[in-house]
Amino acid sequence: MRIKVHPVLGPLKGKATIEIEVDGRRISAIPGEMISSALIAAGIKVFRTTHKKGEPRGYFCGIGQCTDCMMTVDNIPSVRTCITPVSKGMKIKTQYGHGKWEV
Amino acid sequence: MGSMSMLTTDVAVVGAGPAGLYAAIEAAKAGAKTTIINEYVEPGGQLTKQIHKFFGSKEHAAGVRGIDISAKLLGSIDELKVEKRMGTLVWSIFHSNILAIAHNGKSEMLRANKIILATGASENAFAFPGWTLPGVMGAGAAQTLINLQRILPGNRVLMVGAGNVGLIVAFQLLQAGSEVVAVVDALPYISGYCVHSAKIARAGIPILTSHTVKKAYGEISVEGVMVVKVDNQCKPIPKSEQDMKVDTICIAVGLTPLVELAWLANCRFTWVASLGGYVPLYDDKMETTVKGIYVAGDAAGIEEASTAMEEGSIAAISAVESLGLMTQQRAYALRAEAYERLRSFRIGPFGKLRDQGKQFIWRERQKYAERI
Numbered sequence: 290m291r292i293k294v295h296p297v298l299g300p301l302k303g304k305a306t307i308e309i310e311v312d313g314r315r316i317s318a319i320p321g322e323m324i325s326s327a328l329i330a331a332g333i334k335v336f337r338t339t340h341k342k343g344e345p346r347g348y349f350c351g352i353g354q355c356t357d358c359m360m361t362v363d364n365i366p367s368v369r370t371c372i373t374p375v376s377k378g379m380k381i382k383t384q385y386g387h388g389k390w391e392v
Numbered sequence: 393m394g395s396m397s398m399l400t401t402d403v404a405v406v407g408a409g410p411a412g413l414y415a416a417i418e419a420a421k422a423g424a425k426t427t428i429i430n431e432y433v434e435p436g437g438q439l440t441k442q443i444h445k446f447f448g449s450k451e452h453a454a455g456v457r458g459i460d461i462s463a464k465l466l467g468s469i470d471e472l473k474v475e476k477r478m479g480t481l482v483w484s485i486f487h488s489n490i491l492a493i494a495h496n497g498k499s500e501m502l503r504a505n506k507i508i509l510a511t512g513a514s515e516n517a518f519a520f521p522g523w524t525l526p527g528v529m530g531a532g533a534a535q536t537l538i539n540l541q542r543i544l545p546g547n548r549v550l551m552v553g554a555g556n557v558g559l560i561v562a563f564q565l566l567q568a569g570s571e572v573v574a575v576v577d578a579l580p581y582i583s584g585y586c587v588h589s590a591k592i593a594r595a596g597i598p599i600l601t602s603h604t605v606k607k608a609y610g611e612i613s614v615e616g617v618m619v620v621k622v623d624n625q626c627k628p629i630p631k632s633e634q635d636m637k638v639d640t641i642c643i644a645v646g647l648t649p650l651v652e653l654a655w656l657a658n659c660r661f662t663w664v665a666s667l668g669g670y671v672p673l674y675d676d677k678m679e680t681t682v683k684g685i686y687v688a689g690d691a692a693g694i695e696e697a698s699t700a701m702e703e704g705s706i707a708a709i710s711a712v713e714s715l716g717l718m719t720q721q722r723a724y725a726l727r728a729e730a731y732e733r734l735r736s737f738r739i740g741p742f743g744k745l746r747d748q749g750k751q752f753i754w755r756e757r758q759k760y761a762e763r764i
């Protein structure tokens with residue numbers, strides 16, 4: 290959920306003017322925000338599953354350190370979505386295990 | 393390295409938090425060609441998400457919000473024409489003076505006469521059954537979401553850790569619109585400052601000391617958490633479990649210096665518990681055991697923004713002195729002033745421990761110098 294009004298930061302300035310695609314589903318995003326933010330705003334919490342046990346992982350450290358938030362972005366696997374900004378028409382996929390290169 | 397281009401600079405600063413920004417400003421002021429590199433696309437480091445008024449002294453903008461300090465520093469960086477490379481990762485250091493940098497999937501090499509590492513810290517994890525479920529996250533990670541990205545991580549939150557970070561972020565989650573069900577801490581007392589715990593208490597949020605997480609549960613993400621009371625040996629007390637329905641669990645159990653680059657550059661390290669774990673050895677110029685590589689801020693031991701700024705200045709002053717861009721006398725005088733200010737921060741129960749930690753590092757550095 291987006292925080293539209295904030296007692297210190299005021300009203301939300303950015304506007305969700307672009308669309309990205311997540312597992313075939315279109316969601317809106319604010320230019321410049323991180324992929325993980327657009328996903329969480331759309332209620333998506335599971336970003337990938339682990340290689341060995343297939344356990345779900347999502348946003349954890351927010352600074353590119355833990356690799357929990359990795360997804361396949363525009364056919365490139367293991368992109369850290371917490372430090373990668375969205376761009377118009379980006380195609381994002383939930384990543385299973387190591388994912389695979391499709392370029 | 394084949395066709396890879398070699399970029400050059402006098403002083404390369406890695407990390408654009410308070411330590412790195414101060415270092416870059418000081419180096420550029422002395423006339424050094426300065427390049428600042430930061431992995432996150434926006435500069436500012438931790439400051440960019442701190443919307444509370446800072447503690448510290450007036451010289452360091454106590455009472456000013458972190459985000460406003462950051463904006464001011466960035467203005468100076470631009471005025472001084474520091475070369476900014478944001479969204480750029482430094483992934484290694486070769487021959488102690490070449491930085492391997494990557495931006496948008498492309499690698500380049502940057503040769504720097506002096507390198508200042510101001511890479512900050514990462515949050516400690518805390519493992520309990522279910523801790524890997526989506527919905528469990530660092531308190532700092534939650535703070536980035538709410539204050540920088542303006543996204544609510546969840547509706548009902550449990551905060552683990554009643555130190556300053558836990559208390560501050562719990563309050564900011566509340567400001568952002570989440571319900572914080574409780575703050576738990578295994579210690580029998582609240583370790584954060586009173587100003588912060590008072591805000592939590594006033595908001596009617598219970599701070600459960602001598603409590604910890606037994607497990608988190610949920611199908612594919614957090615649906616609830618079992619909290620348990622612990623005795624003074626930190627052992628769970630049977631039948632004291634409380635089931636809390638939450639969708640988010642934030643972990644605020646301390647920070648660890650982010651020092652991979654110093655390891656890669658072959659710097660010597662020592663363990664200092666009061667500074668967050670392994671820290672590179674350095675002297676009073678913030679120079680590590682590898683000549684020309686300096687360290688400052690949380691990467692030199694976890695402290696605060698004000699001390700990070702001072703250390704950033706000290707490192708840069710020493711770097712430009714060594715480059716011959718500043719006289720020894722002036723560098724000496726500026727360092728002495730900075731240490732005077734640092735002394736005023738390193739007081740009180742926390743400050744004392746950190747001060748002792750710093751002195752320990754200097755002694756270890758001295759011993760190392762004598763050995764070789």
Ligand SMILES: Cc1cc2nc3c(=O)[nH]c(=O)nc-3n(C[C@H](O)[C@H](O)[C@H](O)COP(=O)(O)OP(=O)(O)OC[C@H]3O[C@@H](n4cnc5c(N)ncnc54)[C@H](O)[C@@H]3O)c2cc1C
Nearest residue numbers: 407409410411430431432437438482512689690696697698
């Ligand atoms: C919730 C919270 C509240 C706080 N409140 C206060 C307060 O009231 N007063 C106070 O004085 N302090 C406070 N602090 C502490 C303060 O924010 C930190 O001590 C300070 O930000 C440390 O500064 P730094 O420059 O060392 O690192 P950081 O601010 O962490 O910046 C490090 C930067 O380095 C970059 N980086 C890391 N690795 C690389 C790499 N390999 N390549 C390129 N770039 C890299 C990162 O992207 C980041 O931008 C608070 C901290 C937290 C978490």
Ligand code: FES
Nearest residue numbers: 349350351356371
């Ligand atoms: S959440 Fe840890 S790397 Fe993205």
